Amino acid sequence: MKTLEKTMKSVTENPKYIFRLTVQGVMVGIFAGLMVCLYRFLLYGSEHVLRGYLTIIRGNVFYIVLFFIALVIMGILIDLLTKWEVDSSGSGIPQVYAEVKGHMEANWAKVLFSKIVAGVLTALGGLSLGPEGPSVQIGGMAGKGVAKLFKGSKTDELRLILVGSAVGITAAFNAPLAGVLFVLEEINHGFDKTLVFIALVSAIVSDFISKLIFGQSTALTFVVPNIPLEHYWLFVLLGVLIGLLGYVYNVGMIKSSDLVSNLRMPSWLKFVLVFMVSGVVALTIPEISDGGHFMMDMLDIAMPSLGVLVLLLVLKYLFSMFSFSSGAPGGIFLPILVLGAYIGAVFGSAVVPIFGFEQDIIYKFIVISMAGFFAATVRSPITGIVLIAEMCGSTESLVAMIIVSLIAYMVPTLLGNEPIYESLYDRLLLNKNREFVRETSKHVLSEYLVPLDCNYINFKVKDIPFPKNAIVVSVIRNGKYIIPTEDFHIKYGDQIHVLTDSNDYPYVREEIEELFGG
Known part of the structure; x- marks a missing residue:
């Protein structure tokens, strides 16, 4: 009951909730910004080490042999890291997407360590992989760490993961607006005013940190003339x-x-072969x-x-x-x-x-x-x-x-x-080795925007086939909160808040997104 009350207060006590979440957003901006900047700094250093070593070993058989021995060791270490923390493999963006959708529950501290160390190894090995996807996951997991520190609701945790993901793009490119838009357009697939505000706060904080470390120059310096x-x-x-x-x-x-x-x-042989080819x-x-x-x-x-x-x-x-x-x-x-x-x-x-x-x-x-x-x-x-x-x-x-x-x-x-x-x-x-682990019951408050092409516009709440294990607790219309009755008519542009159990959340979200064409 206490968990339910805490989640409901995020709607009924909106100003206090926004202030509290803003403070947490600043914390995410600092922590996630520092983690992504550390990752970015280590990757730049690794790439310079690799290219410097390549100029030294050319024509020297002994150094070349040492280089390939090092690549074998790197491949084995990558295998060990990805087995120790399976969620650190690959890009990182699909993992964040799965976490926000409720299909994963990653260990944020293990992912941070494994992703950063493994990223440095792949950069030293010369693999054609970029830092931005991992930066999104590093930022998201840093956001989750802040949420765990404040012991907030599951709803707050998911929001701070998204905020941290925006920091990942911001700190990687010095592009705060793109970071926020990427989260809305690619991960969240919806417009949440609270999320936008907190993400912008966090992005600006992380952008300031990034520019302090890497400077204020833009990533691209091309002269771009106009075409007739x-x-x-x-x-x-x-x-x-x-x-x-x-x-x-x-x-x-x-x-x-x-x-x-x-x-x-x-798997260890696969990674070793990849690193050898990269060499x-x-x-x-x-x-x-x-x-x-x-x-x-x-x-x-x-x-x-x-x-x-x-x-x-x-x-x-x-x-x-x-x-x-x-x-x-x-x-x-x-x-x-x-x-x-x-x-x-x-x-x-x-x-x-x-x-x-x-x-x-x-x-x-x-x-x-x-x-x-x-x-x-x-x-x-x-x-x-x-x-x-x-x-x-x-x-x-x-x-x-x-x-x-x-x-x-x-x-x-x-x-x-x-x-x-x-x-x-x-x-x-679809990975057969992954199973969603049910956690202690918590309530998740999720938000859905009614699009123009929704088939249920002007329908009463009771006539819309919402999942049985989900409750419509409030609607924001024209900036005002409304507690809907069963006879309340849904309109275009309504922001509908749905409460569900965290263990049902992945499936409830999928069903509601299908209802609203998300």
Whole structure:
């Protein structure tokens, strides 16, 4: 009963609740921001160590042998870490998604330790994996740790996990708005005013910490000139191309992951082989090693020839697919942006001489293609557009990014392809080795927004087939809280609060999202 009262007070005593949650949001911003910045700092250091060592060992057989012995040890350590904490494998974003949906209950402290250590090892090994997916999980688990410290309700815990996830993107890219939008668009799949407010507070705090450590310069320093309006039709062509390549990327990533998971070999041997191949790649084609910072720097220093751009694009895609399919801790966020940049560079290098554009116009296509490829693969176009705008520190390419992103979003959608993170989430839940462990009964208050195309608009609450183990406790309409009766009519834009048991929450949420078309 006390747990129920605590959850209900989050609605009836809203001002006090918001203040308390804001304080916790500041704590999440500090703790999660520091954890993600530590992870980011260690990864940068690891990549520099790897590239420095590669310059030393060339032509020295003894050093090369030592390098491959170290890679074998790294592979074994990754295997041990992912067995010790299974939730630390892979990207991290599907795990956060599953946790928020109620299908997982991760140990936040173990995930933090394992994810950070394993991420450093994958960076030292040169695998083509990015830091941003793991940063989302690190931020989310830091948020969960703060929630455990304050011993709040399960509802508060889920909100702080989402807030921490926003910190992950913020601290990784110095992009607070993109961090909040990513959580709303990709993980929460809904608009929760309280969540937005607390996430913004936390994101600003973490962004300040990140800029204190890494500086205030934007992630991208490209000069982006304008393209003549009469040539805007090229963006339509680019959008279609990116959409098709996004479809190929998603299909390839899932197929390769399924193929590797079906191989009958010990997990330690799989990781050792992946690290050994990564070592060969680092020695022969070092440009495509690590998450992609080196490839981005190449574009900024001097634009390679068209043939080199195509070659690096194809090889980076294949190596990213190979690295991720192993299940090693690491993300695909940065590799997606790098591949998008190289698609734009290839497209720009092809059309610039044809139409007689200035050479710098290529950078326009690079920036736009990064947002477009993000929309084609992740299927979160708003996040992608805002993220690239924040990374560039400019909104000059906003209209062009919108055109390309919308078309790139539509093409794979029309082809029946699922967003990459949703596909990975589905595969995570289908893992036969994972079972949802029932925990001590707690109440979860979840919020659902009634969309314009909902089939139950103007229906009475009693006539809507809500799950039997769920109670509609309140509705926010035009900023006012309403305690609904059975005869209360649901309207478009209503924010409906539903109370359920934490053990029923995963299934209740799925049923209600299906009711409202979520």
